[in-house]
Amino acid sequence: MAYAYMLRCSDGSYYVGSTHNLELRLWQHQEGEDGASYTRRRRPVTLVWSAEFEHIGAAFAFEKQVQGWSRRKREALMRGDYDDLPELASRPTARKDHPEQ
Structure with a gap:
């Protein structure tokens, strides 16, 4: 399975991503050095939405679509x-x- 997800950052902004391992990726955003530089500067982050996709290509395509959306x-x-x-x-x-x- 693959996932597209959205995080709310401490400054109120949103981050959209995709991954194979949602739990690991959330930990990386919250604690690790492998999280996106955008979220490292805006911790703590909160998972506010996620969806499962059959493959990472579909999750990535949806991530890119949502990144272009308004707040x-x-x-x-x-x-x-x-x-x-x-x-x-x-x-x-x-x-x-x-x-x-």
């Missing part, structure tokens, strides 16, 4: 508000039409 869209993902994700797209062409609006 509001990332927070909707964390809350599980999946219906809100298209509406929070930064490009108007990516938004779904809502006849009720």
